[in-house]
Amino acid sequence: MPASSEIAGLLAVQRAFAAAVLGGPAAAAPLLDQLRGPPEQSLRRLAAYHRNVVGNRIAALRATYPGLVARLATSDGEAAFDELACRFALSHDGRCGDLNDYGEGFADWLQSTPAAAANPWLPELARLEWEVQTAWSAADCAPFDFAALAAVPAERHGELRFRLAPAFRMRGSPWPLAELWSGVAPASLAPQQQWLWVVRPADLVNVVTVSAAEFAFIAALTTQATLAEAIEKALLTDERFDVGNTLVRVAGLGLLATFTISGESA
Amino acid sequence: MHRPLPSALPCCAGIGLRAPHHAELLERRPTAGWLEVHSENFFACGGAALRFLETVRAHYPLSLHGVGLSLGSGDDAGRHLAKLKALVERVDPVAVSEHLCWSSVDGRHLNDLLPLPCSEAALDLVCARLDAVQNTLRRTILVENVASYVEFADSTMPEWEFISEVARRSGCGILLDVNNVYVSACNHAFAARRYLDAIPAAAVGEIHLAGYEHCDDFLIDTHGRPVQPPVWQLYEAALARFGPRPTLIEWDTDIPPLAVLLAEAARANACLGACHARVV
Numbered sequence: 001m002p003a004s005s006e007i008a009g010l011l012a013v014q015r016a017f018a019a020a021v022l023g024g025p026a027a028a029a030p031l032l033d034q035l036r037g038p039p040e041q042s043l044r045r046l047a048a049y050h051r052n053v054v055g056n057r058i059a060a061l062r063a064t065y066p067g068l069v070a071r072l073a074t075s076d077g078e079a080a081f082d083e084l085a086c087r088f089a090l091s092h093d094g095r096c097g098d099l100n101d102y103g104e105g106f107a108d109w110l111q112s113t114p115a116a117a118a119n120p121w122l123p124e125l126a127r128l129e130w131e132v133q134t135a136w137s138a139a140d141c142a143p144f145d146f147a148a149l150a151a152v153p154a155e156r157h158g159e160l161r162f163r164l165a166p167a168f169r170m171r172g173s174p175w176p177l178a179e180l181w182s183g184v185a186p187a188s189l190a191p192q193q194q195w196l197w198v199v200r201p202a203d204l205v206n207v208v209t210v211s212a213a214e215f216a217f218i219a220a221l222t223t224q225a226t227l228a229e230a231i232e233k234a235l236l237t238d239e240r241f242d243v244g245n246t247l248v249r250v251a252g253l254g255l256l257a258t259f260t261i262s263g264e265s266a
Numbered sequence: 267m268h269r270p271l272p273s274a275l276p277c278c279a280g281i282g283l284r285a286p287h288h289a290e291l292l293e294r295r296p297t298a299g300w301l302e303v304h305s306e307n308f309f310a311c312g313g314a315a316l317r318f319l320e321t322v323r324a325h326y327p328l329s330l331h332g333v334g335l336s337l338g339s340g341d342d343a344g345r346h347l348a349k350l351k352a353l354v355e356r357v358d359p360v361a362v363s364e365h366l367c368w369s370s371v372d373g374r375h376l377n378d379l380l381p382l383p384c385s386e387a388a389l390d391l392v393c394a395r396l397d398a399v400q401n402t403l404r405r406t407i408l409v410e411n412v413a414s415y416v417e418f419a420d421s422t423m424p425e426w427e428f429i430s431e432v433a434r435r436s437g438c439g440i441l442l443d444v445n446n447v448y449v450s451a452c453n454h455a456f457a458a459r460r461y462l463d464a465i466p467a468a469a470v471g472e473i474h475l476a477g478y479e480h481c482d483d484f485l486i487d488t489h490g491r492p493v494q495p496p497v498w499q500l501y502e503a504a505l506a507r508f509g510p511r512p513t514l515i516e517w518d519t520d521i522p523p524l525a526v527l528l529a530e531a532a533r534a535n536a537c538l539g540a541c542h543a544r545v546v
Contacts, residue, residue: 006387011340013383013420014371021376036417044482045415045453053378060377094375097334097346098306102377137310167313203314 021049022090057089057102058082064103065129067181068122074187075119084115100137103130121175121189128177128196128207131169135198135205138167141257149259156261158228162221163257167205169198170218178209201254208253213238214246218255273361273408273439273471275300275512276327277542279534281527282516288318290524298531300327300360302514306334308357309349319357329361329472329514330354336375337395337409338368338382347402354403361472361512363408363441364399366392366429383418384428389435396436408471409433410441413449413478413487425450426464439471442508444501445493449478449485458500467508475501475534476516490519493530501534505541513538 013034020028025043035042062069062085072080088109094102107126116122152160171177176192179185195215197208210218216237220230234241250256278299283291285307301322308319308330322328332350335343354362367379382388400406411429423431433440442465451458475498477491493501493515505511515530 006385007340007391009420010383010385010387010391011371013418014339014368014380017380018371018374018376021378021380034419036419041483042416045484048415048481048484048486049378049380053376056377094370094377095373096375097336097343097369097377098309098349099334099377100306100309136313137315138312140312166311200313203317 020046021053022093024050054086054089056099057092057094058085060099060102061085061088061106064100064133065106065126067129067183068125070183071125071180071185076115080115084110084113087113100133103133106130121173121177121180124173124175125177125180128171128173128181128198131171131198132181132205132207135167135169135200138165138200141165144251144254144256144258146251152261158226158231159261160227160259161224161261162227162259164218164222164255165200165257167198167200168255170215170222171196171198172215178207181207197253197255199253199255201252210249211238211241213241214249217241217243217246218250273512274327275329275361275472277510277512278538279513279515279531280327280329281524281531282331282514282518283322284518284521286521287524287527292318292321294524295325296524296528298326298528299535300329300512300514302329302331302516305330305332305350305353305362308353316356323357323359327360328357329363330357330359331410332362332364333379334369334375334377335364335399336369337364337366337392337399338388339370339395340391341370341373343395347399351402354405361408362403362405363410363472365410365412366432367412379412381412381414381416381418382428384421384423384425385418386422389428389431392432393435396432396438400436400438406437406439408439408441409436410443410474411446411450413443413446413453413485415453415484415486417454424456424461424464426461430464430466430469433466433469438469440465440469441472441474442470442504442511443474443476444504445474445476445478445497446487448494448497448500449487453484459503462500462504462507465508470508470511473501473504473508473511473513474516475513475530476518488519489516492526493533498533498537502537502541505537506544509545510538510541 016031020031032039032042069081107123110116110126111123172195174191174193176185177194195210195212197210199206213234217230217234220233231243276299280300281298283301283303308315310316365379369376369380447458447461475493476489478485479488513534515527
């Protein structure tokens with residue numbers, strides 16, 4: 001490694017460069033002395049880096065939030081998403097070298113914008129789309145061992161604890177997010193409580209609506225509750241909860257990864 | 267010390283594989299010498315993207331080309347490097363490459379290929395990081411020259427000397443982007459041939475070709491147009507200087523139909539064929 005004083009000089013140049021690229025001409029003065037060529041030429045050329053950085057960030061956000069892009073284009077015009085994305089890009093640096101992760105804080109930021117005051121569903125849809133993105137890239141898991149589950153004596157079923165697939169996500173919202181996400185929500189949007197699972201059967205990420213009881217059931221399983229405890233939570237939410245149908249649905253959507261019983265893994 | 271070059275890529279033209287062409291590539295399986303993808307687009311822990319890449323790898327020689335390791339940065343790249351290592355181990359690419367640039371400082375990531383001063387301090391830093399990268403990946407990688415729009419007063423050597431010294435000290439190979447050489451030569455008023463003449467031929471393991479665009483009084487490396495005539499000419503000069511080298515057609519913005527990339531690759535193959543004939 002170079003001496004710390006040499007590194008300090010290099011890092012100082014890079015800090016000045018970053019400030020100039022992100023802050024524009026007003027922030028470029030400390031860098032201009034360290035560049036060759038006339039300042040006016042350097043400013044024009046630094047503007048190209050500015051356009052690249054901001055443009056790359058906006059493109060990353062568009063790729064992560066296609067539902068928001070489409071919905072805002074319909075409701076607020078084609079440029080609406082890019083205007084929001086540009087404001088975010090100018091005020092938020094990337095946190096890692098993978099631009100695919102750039103949009104992580106977008107939903108929380110949206111929450112504080114006037115756009116969200118006018119369209120309260122905006123940050124809700126953004127949170128769902130971020131979960132879809134993370135589900136897409138989540139780890140795989142081996143197929144669930146249904147034969148081992150079938151071998152568990154019926155009287156011990158209540159003691160089962162399940163670990164869910166790494167790609168599984170869940171979200172409750174007072175807005176019709178499933179319709180917004182799939183682009184079929186009506187132009188005039190009314191609040192509608194929804195309980196959603198984000199699932200990835202056979203590699204394709206999908207958003208499915210479930211009942212409040214099904215949501216409560218799976219929420220309990222994610223906290224390592226036993227099957228009996230999860231059923232109790234679901235029945236408290238809705239006494240008509242059908243555990244048999246729900247388990248069939250859970251299995252069909254590939255939500256189950258492994259199970260344990262009395263501390264033994266399957 | 268130069269270790270044996272890492273690039274076991276076939277000495278023909280390949281194309282940069284981007285998302286709009288994924289489905290068509292698997293459906294048609296067109297003839298392409300090899301494929302290159304951006305490593306970061308496959309940093310997933312699992313899922314369809316990785317399975318797609320494994321399928322691609324089963325049918326084509328594959329190169330992983332990184333854009334986010336920030337070799338010229340003082341920031342910790344451990345997490346990024348761990349993801350790259352996992353991907354390399356999973357798909358066993360024929361080649362791995364990165365850019366000679368920086369993109370983060372103080373944990374502030376700009377996610378762009380930013381130029382380095384060609385100084386001893388930058389040289390030491392890059393070589394130290396390359397050692398860590400190559401030791402972690404347990405393989406030699408290729409390092410690509412980037413196009414630049416500004417030059418630093420702190421630079422104490424020309425870029426061709428800088429990248430040659432990086433290769434000599436670290437043992438990495440050079441991924442020579444001929445378009446970037448041309449763009450930087452125009453922007454900084456040096457002779458592109460001089461750059462080629464100074465690069466050690468044995469270190470060049472791959473060549474990139476792409477399109478540039480004019481912006482005011484300088485050129486920008488946009489990867490959004492066909493390879494331009496002066497770059498084709500410089501490519502032929504590079505082949506004459508270095509001999510035939512695996513060559514990639516890159517296109518990252520305004521991506522055209524796959525057939526357009528394949529046609530550009532065919533033109534590069536014709537240049538390579540002529541070069542092979544001269545060598546024989």
